[in-house]
Amino acid sequence: MLQSKLFTKTLREAPKDEESVNAKLLTRGGYIYKNSAGVYSFLPLGWRVIKKIADIIREEMNAVGGEEIFMPALVEKKYWDATNRWNVPVGYEVFGKNEDETSFILGWSHEDLLTAMVTKFINSYKDLPFSAYQIQTKFRNEPRAKSGLLRGKEFMMKDLYSFHTDEADLNKYYERVAKAYHKIFKRCGLKSIYTLAAGGDFTTGNTHEFQVLSDVGEDTIYVCEKCGYAENNEISKLKDEGPCSRCRGKINAHKAIEVGNIFPLGTKYSKAVNLKFKDKNGEEKLVVMGSYGIGLGRVMGTIVEVYNDERGLIWPEQVAPFKVHLIELAGSSAKKIYEKLRKLGIEVLYDERDISAGAKFSDADLIGLPYRVVVSPKTGKKFELKKRSSKAIKLVSEAELIKLLKS
Numbered sequence: 001m002l003q004s005k006l007f008t009k010t011l012r013e014a015p016k017d018e019e020s021v022n023a024k025l026l027t028r029g030g031y032i033y034k035n036s037a038g039v040y041s042f043l044p045l046g047w048r049v050i051k052k053i054a055d056i057i058r059e060e061m062n063a064v065g066g067e068e069i070f071m072p073a074l075v076e077k078k079y080w081d082a083t084n085r086w087n088v089p090v091g092y093e094v095f096g097k098n099e100d101e102t103s104f105i106l107g108w109s110h111e112d113l114l115t116a117m118v119t120k121f122i123n124s125y126k127d128l129p130f131s132a133y134q135i136q137t138k139f140r141n142e143p144r145a146k147s148g149l150l151r152g153k154e155f156m157m158k159d160l161y162s163f164h165t166d167e168a169d170l171n172k173y174y175e176r177v178a179k180a181y182h183k184i185f186k187r188c189g190l191k192s193i194y195t196l197a198a199g200g201d202f203t204t205g206n207t208h209e210f211q212v213l214s215d216v217g218e219d220t221i222y223v224c225e226k227c228g229y230a231e232n233n234e235i236s237k238l239k240d241e242g243p244c245s246r247c248r249g250k251i252n253a254h255k256a257i258e259v260g261n262i263f264p265l266g267t268k269y270s271k272a273v274n275l276k277f278k279d280k281n282g283e284e285k286l287v288v289m290g291s292y293g294i295g296l297g298r299v300m301g302t303i304v305e306v307y308n309d310e311r312g313l314i315w316p317e318q319v320a321p322f323k324v325h326l327i328e329l330a331g332s333s334a335k336k337i338y339e340k341l342r343k344l345g346i347e348v349l350y351d352e353r354d355i356s357a358g359a360k361f362s363d364a365d366l367i368g369l370p371y372r373v374v375v376s377p378k379t380g381k382k383f384e385l386k387k388r389s390s391k392a393i394k395l396v397s398e399a400e401l402i403k404l405l406k407s
């Protein structure tokens with residue numbers, strides 16, 4: 001893409017009303033725009049990142065057999081009444097203008113709606129197990145929305161729901177999804193820690209969170225140095241520097257960001273809506289369920305919190321909006337190599353703007369694409385190649401450049 005065509009502009013200064021590093025850098029780089037506190041637009045660069053994260057999530061959800069669906073954001077009162085969740089305070093209530101004054105909540109989760117729908121499709125054990133997921137907008141009344149993409153009033157979530165004949169089958173699938181989650185976060189450049197946690201507004205039992213260590217995290221988790229076992233302090237009896245309950249290794253307390261959460265729901269929702277199936281002996285039983293969430297914006301914000309320096313963003317390659325920032329300096333043209341790289345399927349942001357070299361370099365550092373390639377009268381037939389994550393600059397031939405960027 002030609003950089004002159006981007007309708008967004010980079011900003012030298014972060015907006016005064018942003019406190020978090022992710023919001024400051026993403027706003028300065030032209031990735032996001034704050035419309036209201038906790039409500040953001042994704043601009044062309046930012047939307048490309050979200051789509052990359054979504055692609056990774058889709059691949060891994062499809063790999064565990066999830067069927068993609070798309071449910072409405074407007075969820076009528078009767079569904080929340082059935083599961084006794086109408087009064088959970090995070091929901092935004094919306095009154096219809098129609099004569100019956102039907103009430104809705106903007107969906108903050110979708111167990112209630114999906115479970116009710118599924119009663120129409122499940123009769124026998126032969127219909128189980130299955131799982132369905134969506135990537136959709138959720139709405140939650142978050143009073144302190146000051147963490148940029150980490151905590152929005154409106155945010156995109158991937159939510160997967162699974163349906164089983166019994167606990168054993170749920171547990172097997174739960175572990176499969178947990179593995180898929182670690183893979184998703186790893187592919188996004190994040191190291192996730194599997195952490196025992198409370199059930200929140202979803203379930204009375206324990207759940208598991210995927211936590212990424214970061215000083216800006218709102219959670220405190222206790223992690224064993226030796227075996228890696230971790231618990232969220234909201235439920236934990238472990239102590240900082242105390243012994244691990246599993247292996248007696250040393251526990252350390254850390255600040256962390258919850259990027260994902262998975263829930264063994266058991267029969268809580270199926271009981272509420274009478275979701276039953278006939279087993280092999282013709283006996284009626286309640287369906288056993290699980291649910292599994294990842295916030296896409298929170299993942300993006302977490303990546304930014306982990307990968308940045310004083311000059312800007314440093315995207316891991318798999319989620320970068322483009323792989324290469326191609327910069328042409330006055331007196332040269334990078335058009336030929338731009339076309340070549342594009343034909344090879346390499347994603348390039350081509351800075352052909354008529355501005356100073358310094359401004360181009362500081363934009364490249366701020367935007368943070370993995371590779372910077374400079375063409376200038378000084379480089380002759382060669383190209384100056386630099387990784388955003390390192391200081392080393394290499395002068396390479398066209399063949400070398402293509403080989404490096406293709407790998």
Ligand code: ATP
Pocket residue numbers: 140142149150151152153154155157200258259260261293294295296297298299
């Ligand atoms: P938190 O404890 O951070 O408020 P939660 O436990 O209520 O979050 P879940 O219901 O577990 O959130 O949601 C699943 C996932 O959705 C979270 O792990 C997180 O990645 C994301 N998420 C939740 N709330 C928000 C939010 N307000 N903004 C952005 N992402 C969110």
Ligand code: MG
Pocket residue numbers: 200209258260261
């Ligand atoms: Mg959670």
